[in-house]
Each structure stands twice: as C-alpha cells, then as structure tokens.
Amino acid sequence: MRLDGRRYSNNVEDRRGSGGGKKMLGIGGGIGGLIIAAIIVWISGGNPLSVISQQSSFSTSNEIQGDYTPTAQEEEYANFAKQILAGTEDVWTQEFKKMGLTYRPPKMVLYTGAVNSACGSQTSAVGPFYCSGDETLYIDLSFFDQMEKQMKAGGDFAYAYVIAHEVGHHVQHLLGTLDQAHQQMARVSQKEANQLSVRTELQADFYAGVWAFHDNEMFGSLEPGDIEEGLNAASKIGDDYLQKQAQGYAVPETFNHGRSDQRVKWLEKGARTGNISYGDTFTPSYSAL
Ligand SMILES: [Zn+2]
Numbered sequence: 001m002r003l004d005g006r007r008y009s010n011n012v013e014d015r016r017g018s019g020g021g022k023k024m025l026g027i028g029g030g031i032g033g034l035i036i037a038a039i040i041v042w043i044s045g046g047n048p049l050s051v052i053s054q055q056s057s058f059s060t061s062n063e064i065q066g067d068y069t070p071t072a073q074e075e076e077y078a079n080f081a082k083q084i085l086a087g088t089e090d091v092w093t094q095e096f097k098k099m100g101l102t103y104r105p106p107k108m109v110l111y112t113g114a115v116n117s118a119c120g121s122q123t124s125a126v127g128p129f130y131c132s133g134d135e136t137l138y139i140d141l142s143f144f145d146q147m148e149k150q151m152k153a154g155g156d157f158a159y160a161y162v163i164a165h166e167v168g169h170h171v172q173h174l175l176g177t178l179d180q181a182h183q184q185m186a187r188v189s190q191k192e193a194n195q196l197s198v199r200t201e202l203q204a205d206f207y208a209g210v211w212a213f214h215d216n217e218m219f220g221s222l223e224p225g226d227i228e229e230g231l232n233a234a235s236k237i238g239d240d241y242l243q244k245q246a247q248g249y250a251v252p253e254t255f256n257h258g259r260s261d262q263r264v265k266w267l268e269k270g271a272r273t274g275n276i277s278y279g280d281t282f283t284p285s286y287s288a289l
C-alpha cells in the first residue's frame with residue numbers, strides 16, 4: 001500500500017505496556033499452543049460478536065504504564081494502524097453521508113497482552129476485536145507478526161483488512177445490524193446462531209472490501225498485489241481451513257465466521273463494487289452465501 005503523507009487518526013489510545021487486566025497465559029503451555037488458541041478464537045468464536053458484546057461491565061483495574069519501549073517494527077505497525085483507521089474514518093464519513101447519515105468513528109486501543117474493555121477483560125489470544133459497548137477496536141499489534149509467520153497471511157493490505165473488518169463491525173453497529181443479529185442469536189438454537197454469526201462476519205469482510213475500494217479512490221492507496229494479499233489472508237482464516245489445520249477435519253455446523261471461499265468472495269465483492277448496497281448477507285439463503 002502507498003500511505004506516504006497520509007494522516008494519522010486521533011481516535012487511538014495507546015495502552016501498550018500497561019498490562020490492563022489479568023494475564024492469561026499457558027493455554028497448552030508453549031508458544032505453539034498460544035498461537036493455535038489465538039487463531040481459533042479470532043476466527044471461530046471469542047471474537048467480538050456473540051460472546052463479548054453481551055457484557056457491559058467496565059472494570060478499571062490498575063493500568064500503570066510500565067517500562068514498555070516499542071521496537072522500530074512495533075512503531076511502524078502502530079503508525080500504520082493509525083493511518084488505516086484514519087482512512088476508514090474518511091471513507092465511512094463519505095459513505096454515511098451518501099445515505100444521509102452521520103458517521104461516528106470508533107476508537108482504537110493498542111494494547112499488549114491483556115486489556116479491559118466494556119466487553120470484559122480480554123487477552124490478545126482472542127485476536128483483534130470490536131466491542132460495541134464502548135465502540136472501540138482492540139488490537140495487539142503482534143497479531144500482524146502472527147499472521148505473517150504462523151498463518152502465512154502477511155502483507156500490509158492483509159493487516160489493513162483486519163482493521164477494516166473490525167471497523168466493519170462498527171459500521172454494522174451504527175446501522176443497527178450488529179445489535180439486531182445479537183438479539184436474534186440469543187433467541188435461536190446454537191446452529192442458527194452460528195449461521196447468523198457467519199452472515200455478520202461475511203458482511204464485515206464485505207465492508208472491509210468497500211473501504212479498500214474507496215480508500216484507493218480517495219488516496220490511490222492500492223498497489224499491485226495488495227488485493228491478493230487480502231484475499232490470501234481471507235482464505236487462511238476461513239472456519240474450514242482453520243479447523244482442518246487445528247484438528248484435521250472441519251465441522252460445518254460449528255462455523256461462525258464463514259468458509260475460506262466465502263470470506264474471499266465477500267471481501268472481493270466489496271473491493272470490486274465499493275457499493276454498500278451489494279452487501280446484504282442476511283437475506284440470501286444460507287447455502288447461497
Ligand atoms: Zn469479525
């Protein structure tokens with residue numbers, strides 16, 4: 001991506017090194033176990049939606065700035081995230097205006113290890129997430145390293161896709177879709193709730209694509225290979241792919257973020273059309289998604 005001279009968002013709170021919340025390490029002990037847990041949760045469950053956004057208590061525990069000094073790489077990621085978030089602000093402000101609405105940008109909290117949110121205390125094992133309770137994206141930037149090294153899903157546009165996907169959930173929240181889906185999910189069977197989750201996630205992928213289309217239109221940000229990087233990342237975070245990686249087989253009823261081919265399809269559709277009105281993932285039959 002070409003981001004030279006692009007502005008940084010002011011809606012970013014840097015809590016890196018503050019160790020907010022309890023430390024929850026040791027899922028299976030080694031780094032491998034942690035990484036597997038992180039991938040599975042990000043893609044298949046703990047993520048924003050069904051689980052997290054139901055809670056609303058905000059716990060303010062000790063957030064003491066430690067002696068955290070970011071590496072050059074971490075600073076680069078932080079600046080990148082601020083520029084991408086700024087791009088989503090500009091794009092969604094414009095797109096909401098087209099609909100006669102006003103866009104209220106989300107906040108983004110950068111953290112390391114663990115963090116307190118209106119959706120409870122979370123660790124980076126859940127991966128980047130959005131909490132509608134405080135309209136905030138939470139991201140431990142080491143996830144980008146994990147994408148590159150563990151998931152073979154690296155590249156700047158792949159990282160931008162992750163941020164834009166979480167912003168996509170914020171867009172859903174502002175439009176009322178997210179909260180409606182959550183309410184419905186609470187009333188139906190687990191199987192139906194999973195399907196609603198898939199619909200919600202695929203739409204967030206679509207919105208990420210819509211953002212990319214307009215960001216490129218406004219700023220000429222995309223370079224050859226960028227979209228492919230995003231599609232590659234999408235293909236590595238499908239439920240089928242991850243479950244096969246983790247356990248050797250996939251259980252479709254448990255999918256809650258969508259198959260790889262579906263995630264690729266909706267991200268691509270958003271990036272190709274840039275038109276929010278093509279992003280209805282709730283009306284089509286489930287098998288047609
Ligand atoms: Zn999501």
